[in-house]
Amino acid sequence: xxxxxxxxxxxxxxxxxxxxxxxxxxxxxxxxxxxxxxxxxxxxxxxxxxxxxxxxxxxxxxxxxxxxxxxxxxxxxxxxxxxxxxxxxxxxxxxxxxxxxxxxxxxxxxxxxxxxxxxxxxxxxxxxxxxxxxxxxxxxxxxxxxxxxxxxxxxxxxxxxxxxxxxxxxxxxxxxxxxxxxxxxxxxxxxxxxxxxxxxxxxxxxxxxxxxxxxxxxxxxxxxxxxxxxxxxxxxxxxxxxxxxxxxxxxxxxxxxxxxxxxxxxxxxxxxxxxxxxxxxxxxxxxxxxxxxxxxxxxxxxxxxxxxxxxxxxxxxxxxxxxxxxxxxxxxxxxxxxxxxxxxxxxxxxxxxxxxxxxxxxxxxxxxxxxxxxxxxxxxxxxxxxxxxxxxxxxxxxxxxxxxxxxxxxxxxxxxxxxxxxxxxxxxxxxxxxxxxxxxxxxxxxxxxxxxxxxxxxxxxxxxxxxxxxxxxxxxxxxxxxxxxxxxxxxxxxxxxxxxxxxxxxxxxxxxxxxxxxxxxxxxxxxxx
Numbered sequence: 001x002x003x004x005x006x007x008x009x010x011x012x013x014x015x016x017x018x019x020x021x022x023x024x025x026x027x028x029x030x031x032x033x034x035x036x037x038x039x040x041x042x043x044x045x046x047x048x049x050x051x052x053x054x055x056x057x058x059x060x061x062x063x064x065x066x067x068x069x070x071x072x073x074x075x076x077x078x079x080x081x082x083x084x085x086x087x088x089x090x091x092x093x094x095x096x097x098x099x100x101x102x103x104x105x106x107x108x109x110x111x112x113x114x115x116x117x118x119x120x121x122x123x124x125x126x127x128x129x130x131x132x133x134x135x136x137x138x139x140x141x142x143x144x145x146x147x148x149x150x151x152x153x154x155x156x157x158x159x160x161x162x163x164x165x166x167x168x169x170x171x172x173x174x175x176x177x178x179x180x181x182x183x184x185x186x187x188x189x190x191x192x193x194x195x196x197x198x199x200x201x202x203x204x205x206x207x208x209x210x211x212x213x214x215x216x217x218x219x220x221x222x223x224x225x226x227x228x229x230x231x232x233x234x235x236x237x238x239x240x241x242x243x244x245x246x247x248x249x250x251x252x253x254x255x256x257x258x259x260x261x262x263x264x265x266x267x268x269x270x271x272x273x274x275x276x277x278x279x280x281x282x283x284x285x286x287x288x289x290x291x292x293x294x295x296x297x298x299x300x301x302x303x304x305x306x307x308x309x310x311x312x313x314x315x316x317x318x319x320x321x322x323x324x325x326x327x328x329x330x331x332x333x334x335x336x337x338x339x340x341x342x343x344x345x346x347x348x349x350x351x352x353x354x355x356x357x358x359x360x361x362x363x364x365x366x367x368x369x370x371x372x373x374x375x376x377x378x379x380x381x382x383x384x385x386x387x388x389x390x391x392x393x394x395x396x397x398x399x400x401x402x403x404x405x406x407x408x409x410x411x412x413x414x415x416x417x418x419x420x421x422x423x424x425x426x427x428x429x430x431x432x433x434x435x436x437x438x439x440x441x442x443x444x445x446x447x448x449x450x451x452x453x454x455x456x457x458x459x460x461x462x463x464x465x466x467x468x469x470x471x472x473x474x475x476x477x478x479x480x481x482x483x484x485x486x487x488x489x490x491x492x493x494x495x496x497x498x499x500x501x502x503x504x505x506x507x508x509x510x511x512x513x514x515x516x517x518x519x520x521x522x523x524x525x526x527x528x529x
Contacts, residue, residue, distance in 0.1 A: 003227060071099045092134070104144060108143075178208030206237065206238065244288045271496065271498065295323070343384060366383075395460070475487045502518070
């Protein structure tokens with residue numbers, strides 16, 4: 001059975017705190033979702049001339065599979081549809097599909113709209129008819145449907161009946177408050193589909209109980225044929241149903257057809273959209289997170305290497321993800337051998353291989369100094385290449401200097417109002433026989449050092465312009481005030497992949513340089529072709 005995936009990241013998702021898309025970002029997300037193979041993409045809400053103009057721009061974009069949808073509300077109490085500017089714009093726009101929301105909870109009809117039950121039904125019927133007459137595919141979002149059904153099931157069902165009678169192609173049952181348990185959602189959806197048939201009803205869940213995905217699954221099992229949600233669960237309050245989890249659950253675990261073979265694009269698309277939204281990706285996300293198939297315990301590593309199904313519920317490649325083995329001096333030789341498998345032929349990878357024993361020894365020495373490779377897989381990869389004499393040195397550092405200046409501030413208020421710490425870094429590198437001396441300015445020494453290094457390298461390696469730092473963490477390892485040893489962890493991205501590197505030193509600048517150097521070298525090694 002085909003389940004329509006209706007993505008509302010660009011509309012409902014953008015209502016989440018810290019989520020904001022520019023017009024250019026929206027086009028990027030639009031094409032990313034189209035590549036993923038979703039059925040519908042809600043591109044925004046029709047409010048004014050700006051949104052109308054954006055609709056026309058969207059209509060001109062070439063999409064492979066997805067149908068763009070514009071979102072709006074019913075006419076107001078006592079108002080005719082032709083007198084509503086937003087509805088006229090929706091009817092006249094070039095997009096073929098629209099979604100209209102209206103009240104299905106009598107409490108809100110009375111207390112929010114301040115109108116009568118019959119007038120609300122009139123608003124729904126006339127709005128759907130108005131847009132159907134304009135030749136649109138019309139979805140009706142029955143807002144607060146489950147709360148309305150709990151209070152007055154008869155009226156909630158009259159809302160559904162009115163929308164269908166007016167010609168709605170789908171009625172979407174919305175758990176707008178996000179407060180319904182999955183079993184309740186399943187029972188109510190079943191009651192609606194029993195009356196109106198399979199293939200007519202959709203589900204839209206919010207995550208205020210942390211159960212939006214479970215509620216959506218329950219609805220599908222009860223007959224819903226369309227599920228609405230957002231990438232990474234973006235949305236107001238606690239967010240919406242997370243499509244990164246919902247799609248593979250429906251397709252891989254329950255056998256529904258959601259996006260077909262494009263499921264393998266899920267991880268890269270999810271990361272790309274988070275990158276466009278300028279949000280740190282949640283590595284603990286099921287299916288697509290960097291930790292979703294990461295193994296640390298020795299027995300787990302041993303088991304998953306011998307028989308993947310022993311500690312993995314599915315093949316990570318099915319969603320475009322991959323297995324990750326966390327390595328430390330306590331991981332055991334089997335784990336080290338698994339990590340080295342892509343560097344050496346199988347016959348050279350016994351538990352007593354000299355190079356494997358050397359790697360184990362170096363790891364133990366590095367960890368005694370404070371290095372930790374559990375969350376710095378990129379640095380570990382470079383270390384393995386170094387042990388095997390396979391590490392390519394893309395550049396040599398000849399000299400660097402960092403200067404920091406800041407205005408004198410004496411109170412927390414003055415510090416908060418002051419501009420960010422200004423720093424200037426100069427770096428001299430050599431690439432083969434050629435040398436480059438460059439300066440960079442930034443907010444703090446690490447930012448300045450990063451700017452200077454990338455400016456120096458971009459002449460030799462243009463692909464370095466794709467890279468940027470996304471996170472920087474410092475941990476003090478030994479007590480001793482200003483003489484403490486620190487560990488620096490840097491997270492970087494090229495817009496597609498995220499990687500982490502580590503550095504350790506009593507000097508924070510030196511530790512930062514180690515992690516920064518590894519980050520750049522890892523990126524270049526990934527693009528060496």
